[in-house]
Amino acid sequence: MSATIRKIVAATDLSMYAHRAALRAGRLAREHDASLQLLHVVNAASANALQKLLPTAPPIGAAMIAEATQAVQSLAEDVAKAGGPTAECRIEEGDVTDTLLAVAADADLVVLGPRGLNPAKDFLLGSSAERIARRVRSPLLIAKQEAALSYECVLVPVDFSASSLQAVRFARALAPRATLHVFHAYDSPYEGRLRSAGVTEEAIKSYRHTLQLEAEAALCELLARAPDVKDVRSRVELGDPRVAICTRADELQSNLIVMGKQGRSWFSEFLLGSVSRRTIERAVCDVAIVPG
Known part of the structure; x- marks a missing residue:
């Protein structure tokens, strides 16, 4: 690219x-x-x-x-x-x-x-x-x-894929003077099963904390692969990305979301990706989709 x-x-x-x-x-x-x-x-x-x-x-x-x-x-x-x-x-x-x-x-x-x-x-x-x-x-x-306004606050949702790295770099190219907010929303996929199995709330909290640490480490690694991209703020958050991305964009009053194109198979490519599609539908600001 x-x-x-x-x-x-x-x-x-x-x-x-x-x-x-x-x-x-x-x-x-x-x-x-x-x-x-x-x-x-x-x-x-x-x-x-x-x-x-x-x-x-x-x-x-x-x-x-x-x-x-x-x-x-x-x-x-x-x-x-x-x-x-x-x-x-x-x-x-x-x-x-x-x-x-x-x-x-x-x-x-x-x-x-x-x-x-x-x-x-x-x-x-x-x-x-x-x-x-x-x-x-x-x-x-x-x-x-x-x-009327140039892009000043840009949200870049990432999932740590190759397309996420492209999205970070393209966001900086498209909006060279904007503040980039790189954001990852992670879920807790087995929390319900753990709770049904009688696992204590303390253990579940520890499991959730481990997921957060892993996400933060992955985000740091992703940004380290783009050392030329400056003025970046990062955040990880527990939540469904289909909802959390637009919520975060609203909180920041972002006027642009830049995200990598999802889809590693022909079927998911056809569907565009539920996160990308939901963001296109729900975001009130501009949305850029960047191929991997």
Whole structure:
């Protein structure tokens, strides 16, 4: 993974959520002196379906492309007015996810909003952001907040995997002046069984303390592998990470969460990972997913 951010692709479905994401992409492009490409994909299947319903109408696909071109150019003007760079406008026709992934294959960062314009599909398959996060090979930023402020307080949840180390490094690259809060939430998997087996509360407390010490040692080891990452604060906490991450982000008033992409098998990769998915759903701040 590149240690610098030189090319940013902001995918837009022309919704208000995507507009906000494009402004964030513009701000980041300015901060990193990176190029910015605004991408809109016209759904070829939708255009073909409409054409079949209206066979005597002028070519609908061409009309959709022309309308999208005008809208993306207007978006580029808004980005420039907000202080961003002059963006390249790119309109493609095809499957939305496949085309986006192909265009953004060489990007250092992909930015998009948290919602799409197809609520029925999103309900069945997860949001557009989640579907893209399953397959994207570049860091993905899901922009939820207004882009008025730079990232100042960044939460980096870790599980000590290789992707966690990448997340720590990418968080520093993305937000070089922010305070990084590296956080691990650990559970106590056998506590219920121990209690059912009649183990004393004192012994269970000792078991929980041992888990905490092991987590703290693992976190120190992880950070030692990234000695170039400065201004880092660390914390381990007992709790379900699917809940604890967003709770901790709220406590810190973080405006960005950066986490490694979970999934070591094709099945878990397809599901994105329950922790990552829950964080995308529940976080009120921006969320970046970093491949391992």
